[in-house]
Amino acid sequence: MSSILFNVVVQGILTGLVYGLMALGLSVIFGVVRVVNFAHGEFAVIAMYAAYLLFSALRLDPLIAMLPIALGFFGIGYALQRLLINPFIGRPAHEQFILLVGVAIIIVNGLLMIFGPDARPTNLSYAFDSFAIGPLFIDKVRTYAAIAALAVTGLLFAFFRYTHTGTAIRACADNLVGAAVVGLDVKRLYALTFGIGLACVGAAGTLMVTIADATPALGPAYTLLAFTIVIIGGLGSMAGALIGGILIGVSEACAGFLITPSMKSMFSFALLIAVLAFRPEGLLGKRT
C-alpha cells in the first residue's frame, strides 16, 4: 500500500510539473501585462491538437514538436497582444474579461468544427514503458514530459534574471510609470511577454498529449486548472506557479488513487479554498 501511494505521489509530481509550466504562462502574463488570459486552457488544447497532428502526419515525437509549437505560439501571442489586446489595456477589467472569454469560446467551437468532440489519442511507442527504481515504477512519458517542463521553466528563469530584455520586462511589472520614464517600449515588451506566456502554454500543451487525449472540452477545464494553480502558488510568482502545479498534480493523483478519479477536482478546489482562507496572497505571493 505505502509503496503504491509513493508511486502515485511521484506520478503526481511529474504531471504537476507540466501543469506548473502551463500555469507559469498565465502567471507571467498577469504579473506583467495585468491581463487575465481567460483563454489560457483553450490555447493549451490548440497545442495538444498541433502536437497530435504533427505526430500523426510526420511521426514527430511531442518532445521534439514542443520546440516548433512553442515558437509558433510565441508568434501568436505576440501578434494577439499587439493587434487585439493592446487596445484593451487600461480599459475596465470586465471589458478585458469579455474579450478573452470571447477568444476562448471561438477556440473551443473552432476546434469542435474542425476535429469534432471525440478524443484524439497520440499513441507513442514508449507510452507504457516505465523506469523501475527500487519499489518505484515511473512512466517514461511522464518523466520525459516533466524534465522538459523543468528545462523550459529553467530557461525562462534565466531569461528573466540574466538578459536585458528579461530585466526590462520585470521592470515593467515593477513600476510601469518608471518604465515609461526611462523610455522602455512598454507595448513591445507587453507583446513579448504575452508571446512568452503563450510559448509556455504551447510547450505545456504539447507535453500534455503524453498524459491526456486531445478534446475541445479540455479547454475550459485547463483554464480553471491554471487559475487554481496560480492562485495557490501566488499571482505573479514564477516559483509559486511551479509549486502550485506540483501540489495540484499530487492532490489529483492521490484523490484518484485513494477515492475515485472523478473526485480529483474536488480536492484541487478544496486546496484552493484552504489557501484563500489562510493565505489569500498564495503560498509564494506578495502581500499587497
Add this chain to the structure above:
Amino acid sequence: MLRIENLDVYHGDAQALDGVALTVDQGAIAAIVGANGAGKTSLIHTIAGMHRPARGRIVFKGQDIAGLPSHKVCNLGIGQVAEGRQVFPSLTVAENLEMGAMLPRAKGKRVENLAFVLTMFPKLRERFTQAAGTLSGGEQQMLAIGRCLMGSPELVMFDEPSLGLAPAAVHDVLAAIRDLNRAGLTCVLVEQNVAVSLKLARQAYVLENGRVTLAGSGEALLADERVRQAYLGM
C-alpha cells in the same frame, strides 16, 4: 534647444495647459514655477511623450516631437527624472541603471556612462547589488538621476527632485543638478523650493492655471514683486 508653441493639453474634459509657449536654451537651466495643479507635471509628461497634446508644437533640435511615444522621445535625448523618483523597487541598483541604458542611442556608451554615474554618486557603487526599494529617499533620487544619465540625455527634465528628502539630501541633489549643468547638460527644473530654483535658473517661467503668466531670467523673477508675494512669502 527646446521650443514649445501654443500647447494645449487636456485631462478628459479638464484643460491642464492653455496655449503654453516657452523656450529652453542649450546649456541653460530653465525653472518652471507654479502652485500645485498649475500644470507643471502635465507639461513635463507632455514633452516626455507620456501624454498627448490636443494642439501645439514641441520642437526639439528642429524636430516637432509633439505626440511621439515616450520611448522615441527618450531616444532623441530628452531624459526625465520623474516626481516620486519612480525607481524599480524590486530590481537591484545595477539593474535599475541598466534599464536607463536600454535606449538605442545609449547602448554603445554603457560602460562610459556607468563609470561617470558611479563617480558622481559613489553611494550607488556601495549599494550596487541591493534592491532599489531598500535605499533611502536621497539615495533613490541619486539612482533616478543616475538611471536617467545612463541614457545619454542632452536635456533632462527634473520634476520635484527635492520633494520628500531630508535637508542634507536636498542640498546634494540640487548640487548635483548644478554640477551636471556646468558640465554642459541642459536642464528643465520644476521645484517646490522656488527661491533656490530661481537662483540656479538662467531662464524662468511662472505657470498659473495652465498658462505662462510671467517669463524672464531667474534673477529678474526673483526680484519680481508678484513672485516674491505669491511664491516666496515676502
